[in-house]
Amino acid sequence: VGLSGSPAQISLQAKLGRRTPNRSVKRSTSPMKHIPFSPAIVAASSKSFIEVLQILTLQVHTLEECASLHRTQPCLDEESKSLSASLSINSYLGRLIHVPFSLVDVWSLRCYPEGPLPSKGSGANRGSILGLLIALYEHRSDHGNGSRSTSDSGHGDDGHGGARALAADGLKWLLRFVNALVDGAPSVSAAYQSATNGVSVQISSKIGLANASAPWTINPSISEGIKGMLHNLPDLWPKKEDDSMSSSKSDSNGYGGMSSKNREARKAAQQRALERIKKQQAAFAANIAALDKSNGSVAGEKNKG
Numbered sequence: 001v002g003l004s005g006s007p008a009q010i011s012l013q014a015k016l017g018r019r020t021p022n023r024s025v026k027r028s029t030s031p032m033k034h035i036p037f038s039p040a041i042v043a044a045s046s047k048s049f050i051e052v053l054q055i056l057t058l059q060v061h062t063l064e065e066c067a068s069l070h071r072t073q074p075c076l077d078e079e080s081k082s083l084s085a086s087l088s089i090n091s092y093l094g095r096l097i098h099v100p101f102s103l104v105d106v107w108s109l110r111c112y113p114e115g116p117l118p119s120k121g122s123g124a125n126r127g128s129i130l131g132l133l134i135a136l137y138e139h140r141s142d143h144g145n146g147s148r149s150t151s152d153s154g155h156g157d158d159g160h161g162g163a164r165a166l167a168a169d170g171l172k173w174l175l176r177f178v179n180a181l182v183d184g185a186p187s188v189s190a191a192y193q194s195a196t197n198g199v200s201v202q203i204s205s206k207i208g209l210a211n212a213s214a215p216w217t218i219n220p221s222i223s224e225g226i227k228g229m230l231h232n233l234p235d236l237w238p239k240k241e242d243d244s245m246s247s248s249k250s251d252s253n254g255y256g257g258m259s260s261k262n263r264e265a266r267k268a269a270q271q272r273a274l275e276r277i278k279k280q281q282a283a284f285a286a287n288i289a290a291l292d293k294s295n296g297s298v299a300g301e302k303n304k305g
Contacts, residue, residue, distance in 0.1 A: 037108050038116050042139040049136060050167040050273070056129070056174060063092060064188055073291070089181060089188075089216040096130040096178065097225055103127030122228035130178065134229055137171050137236075140164075165266045166273055172236065176200075179230050179237075182223045186214050198238045 067087035069076060076084070103109055109126040112118040117126070117135050125131040176195035183201040185191035194201050230236065 039118070039139045042117070042135065045140070048164075048167060050170065053167060053170040053174065054277075056133075057170065059092075060174070060177060063087065063089075075294075089214075090218050090222065093178070093181065093218060093222050093226060097125045097128045097222065097229070099125050099127040099131070119229075120232040120234060121230055122225075124225060124229055130226065130229060133171060133175065134233065137168075137175060137233065140168070165262070166269045175230060175233070175236060178226060182218065182226045182230075184214060200237050 066084055068084070070081040070084035104127065106127060107114075108116060109131070111123040111126065115123075115126065117123075117139060119134065119138055121134060126135060173195045176198070177191050180191035180194040180201045181188075185194060185201045190201070193199075
């Protein structure tokens with residue numbers, strides 16, 4: 001359940017690359033065009049991070065369940081109970097922006113202009129899970145920005161079977177979810193809905209859809225840090241569009257300027273991903289059912305004793 005130093009973070013770090021502090025000093029004064037690691041390198045990467053997104057999204061959807069296991073599963077070992085009891089929205093967000101000591105002064109993860117990757121946000125905590133996700137969001141070619149496409153992720157997908165578009169949409173959902181939490185979502189489910197519908201919590205509050213207060217407290221330094229990192233990210237939330245754009249999207253069945261080839265590839269990738277997720281959910285449910293049955297048997301034996 002913990003995020004720091006997890007396979008997800010290690011995998012994300014591999015996407016962006018690392019450079020030792022000694023070398024970074026020599027490289028930092030060089031012109032950008034001579035630097036081997038740059039936004040162009042990230043954008044051109046053929047590596048898929050959709051598996052990493054699946055892990056991170058699964059953590060989101062099981063956060064509340066995992067945080068209550070120490071109460072609902074009395075047969076858990078003490079270490080698991082302690083881990084479950086320590087989980088909260090605040091600890092989850094804290095782990096997302098935690099930067100391991102070994103990545104604190106890595107050149108490729110420094111804030112621009114000392115580092116190679118500019119950001120519309122603060123660019124802080126680049127070596128954290130959230131920082132790496134933001135870097136991928138801003139600099140991968142499968143990210144749809146308004147200057148290149150009217151859709152969420154309608155370009156940069158040729159030759160990738162729709163997987164890049166699927167990963168881009170999943171990444172955008174995850175960043176929206178985190179954004180909704182620090183903006184004051186009254187519940188985890190409200191943050192889900194905000195991310196899915198593309199309606200920020202602040203807008204929902206203005207129109208009276210989310211007036212309740214959250215049952216948790218987020219450390220102000222964590223909250224402000226995340227808000228700064230996500231601030232001004234391009235196309236994270238939908239913008240108002242003129243009638244001609246709306247008509248164009250309508251004519252394309254919600255896929256904007258995507259070609260028919262990309263639309264079909266995207267649909268096929270989504271279908272494959274959904275089928276894989278359903279299989280994983282079925283296996284997970286079977287494991288939980290077996291655990292409940294085992295716990296019931298143990299409890300029954302104790303009662304007999």
